[in-house]
Amino acid sequence: MTQMNQPAHEVAGGIGAGAAARAPEPVATSQPPSAGSPVSAKETPRVNLRVFVPSAIGILAIAFWAMLAPGHAESVIGSMVSWVSKNLGWYYILTATIVVVFVIFVAASRVGKTKLGPDHSKPQYSMFSWTAMLFAAGIGIDLMFFSVAEPVTQYYGPPAGQGETLEAARQAVVWTLFHYGVTGWAMYALMGMAFGYFAYRFNMPLSIRSALYPIIGKRVHGVAGDAVDTAAMLGTIFGIATSLGIGVVQLNFGLKVLFGVEEGLAAQIALIVLAVLMATVSAVVGIDKGIRRLSELNVFLAIALMLYITVTGRTAFLLDALVLNIGDYLSGFAGMTLNTFAFDRPDEWMNGWTLFFWAWWIAWAPFVGLFLARISRGRTIRQFVAATLTVPFLFILVWLAIFGNSALDVVLGGNDAFGQVAMNQPERAFYSLLEQYPGAPLLMAVATFTGLLFYVTSADSGSLVMSTFTSRIKDPSKDGPHWLRIFWSVATGALTLGMLMVGGVATLQSATIIMGLPFSVVMYLIMFGLYKSLRVEAALTDSLRTSLPGALAGATGPHRSWRQRLARSMSYPGAPQAQRYLDQVAVPAVEEVAAELRAQGAAVELSTGPIDGVACSQVTLTVALADEPDFRYQIYPVEHVLPTYAPRAQGKADKYYRLEVFSMTGSHGYDLLGYTKDQVIADVLDQYERHLEFLHLQRDFTGASAMAEQADAPEDWNVDFATKESKN
Structure with a gap:
């Protein structure tokens, strides 16, 4: 499973903190909390005991069961996996296909222009920085593990046809690309889209239950929401434990090659303790810059390894094979995606490969989706999906083609001993391939160092994300308490150790297939919730398109000379x-409209007041519309740097202000300053009529939408649709 090599502090602390530094201050109004009050900077995250307790008990119970009764655990897990494979293999394959179709459909539709944030929000990172971070998210120690082991295994034992043939060799890397390809990244894109859409567009918590708000409303704060977050926790921790287990056995062999450390449980326990200690140190003292620099070094070392193998190996053959693999992958993708092998089902192969990978991607989806959402605020859904499906996979494609075809070249050249090692002892596969090249000791040292960093940062990041999932956090830029992060790092280590004691990586893979099931159901609910909310987005767009331009068009009308x-x-x-x-x-203009609305029986709230850190105040008019989304009209001062072309008569001030109009989806992008009183009144009425048109267009939608829930949002959810975006 591809995983984040970004340090935990950058994933959810550095990136989160960076987002907070660039993000606007919440709109300061005198509204009550239920209408969307700003989050206090002094508020600290609280543990969600209804998610933490069952998750902790369940995971620790499984870990100790595996340690104390490994034989029984192995038997039970094996039986469950056999049942899942026999009866629900079709379900995993269909689910993966539906996710791919859904995210591509959403991105290609007209709602693909919807931003992960308010309409006026701008991307926090340049295109280069953003794609670089997406690229970094595609590298992990498991990629080193499977890039050699899987192609060789597929060559000897393909799912269909004879092994050890040229056709088997041709398809071996293609199957590996399929398991690491667009399908898995579509699952990441789905979760990242859900996190970013609900958290940054509607200021809901960065929580999975937020995506269910359009379906069940306030019930997400009860048993249903807790069940969803618990399912995500179970899937996530088993996904992370699987990656750590893979890292442990591979690094153990690397340390044996370099330093003579014997392979076995003792060395593996030491590596697990190292991951726990690093996560603890990171949580307590913070090592943002150090880990960040090492992570950046990690990426460069991984690229250097790939280039070295390309240059010192059979370069022309590798490039030919790369192009061939791309063609075979593209031409066979649809058939491979829906291939259940119904007439000649290779159950053992399915359990070890396709079903395992789909369950693993599902388990990792909340984790990586959170990271992708954190770095993508201000991007459109279309940009987000297109980049997520292509940028990381392009690197993965090249990596797998280079290392996979290099391994196949060694086997086809007559080195069957290497092939048997790669197939039967996959933790040795990557190092065994490096032994075939000049400067092998240095290459293996670089590979071990690179893998160790991947391993530690994955453990650190995983504990932080799980602490976030089991906390009540009002501000999407904040993370769970430090002690909770330490607890989850210890729990993950215990689970990894327990599964390794039962049967090694194979048991971890089997457990992942089982634990991925509950969260796969949640993914369907997330797709349904997104679908409902995005239909409302489409209705809002239609309402704006069909409304008259009104005051905006007349802002420089007959009342003003040229x-x-x-x-x-x-x-x-x-x-x-x-x-x-x-x-x-x-x-005064807004007050007149409010007075007239009250006179006609409307439930109106008018608030004015200063804004922290801004030299101007704001005014907000809210009209409650029973069970429908409230109407909100807000005039908010947005500060800008004075342009160089501004007339010198502006004085020495280096800032100027625009009084922009905000509604529930963000700024409308125009400046009121200079309108006459009558024009301001006309603009308020224009926006009100547009809102009523929006309600008319979406009235046939059944159930509540994310936009419709602001009236009954609980106090600890900061639903504020008019959050300003900094434009300095």
């Missing part, structure tokens, strides 16, 4: 001018 219009265009008002306009024009 000289006044020009003067407004060349004006860059400071805080005093913006505040004066608010006091003398904007606020």
Whole structure:
């Protein structure tokens, strides 16, 4: 399973903190918490005992059961996997296919333009930095493990046809690409899309249960929501434990080659303790910069290894094979995706490969999806899905083609002993391949160092994400308590050790197939929740398209001369001018509309007030509409750096303000400052009529939508649709 090599602090602390540093302050209003009050900077995350307790008990019970009764555990797990493979193999394969179709359909549809954040939000990272982080998310120690072991195994024992033939060799890398390809990344894209959409567009918690809000409403805070988060926890910890187990056995062999450390349980326990200690140190003292630099070094070392094998090996053959693999993968993708081998089912092969990989991807989906969402605020859904499905996979494709075909070349060259080692002792496969090249000791040292960093940062990141999943966190940029992170690092280590004692990596793979089932059901609910909310997005777009331009078109209409219009265009008002306009024009206009709405029986709330860190105040008009989404009209000062082309008459101030209009999906992108009082009133009415048109277009949708829940959002959910985006 591909995994994040980014350090935990960057995944959920560094990136999260960076997002918080760049993200806007919440809108400061006098509204009650249920209407979307800002999050206090002093609030700290709290443990969600209804998720933490059952998850902890269940996982520790399984770990100790495996340690105390390994024979019984191995028998039970084996029986369960056999049942799942025989009766639910079709379900895993169909689920993987549906996820691929769903994310591509959403990205290609008109709602693909919807942003993971407010409409006015901008990407936090440049295209290069963003794609580089997506690329880094595709590298992990398991990629080193399977890049040699799987192609060789598929060559000797393909799912169909004879092994040890040229056709088997041709398809061996293609099957590996299939298991590491677009299908798995579609699962990551689904979870990242759900996290980013609900957390950054609606300021809901960075939690899986948020995606179910459109389906069951406030019940996500009860047993249903707890069950969803618990299912995610069980899948996630087994997915992480599988990766750590793979890392343990591979690194154990690497240490034996380099330093003579014997393979066995003692060395593996020491490596697990190392991961736990590193996660603990990282949680307590923080080593952001150190791990971040090592992680960046990790990526370069991995690329260097790949280039070295390409240059010192049969370069022309490897490049030919790369192109051939791409063609075979693309031409055979649809058939491989839906291939259940119904007439000649290789159960052992399915359990060891396709079913295991799909369950593993599902288990890792919340983990990596959270990381992808953290770095993608401000991107459109279309950009997010397209990049997630292509950027990491392009690297994986090249990596697998280089190392997989190099291994096959060794086997086809007559070195059957190497092939048998790679197939029967996969933890030795990568090192055995490096032994075939000049400078093998140095190559193996680099591989061990690279794998160790992948191993430690995965353990660290995993414990942090699990602490987040078992906490109540109002601010999406914050993470779970440190002690909880330490607990989950210890629990993951215990689970990894228990499964290794039962039967090694094979048992971890079997357990992952079982534990991936509950969360696969959650993925269907997430797709349904996203579908419902995105239908509402489409209705909102239609309402804006069918409404008259109104005051916006008339902002420089007959009440203004062309000289006044020009003067407004060349004006860059400071805080005093913006505040004066608010006091003398904007606020009185909004107050008149509020008074008239109240006179006509509407439930109206009007709030004005200062904003922390901003020299101007804001005004918010909210009209409660019973069970439908409330109407919100907010005039909010957005600070900008004064452009170099501004007239010198603006003085020495280096900042200016725009008074932008915000609704529940963000800024509408235009500046009110300079409108007359009548024009402001007309603009409020225009927006109100657009909102009513939106309600009309979406009234046939059954159930509540994410947009419709702001009226009954609980106090600890910060649903504030008019969050400003910093534009400095």
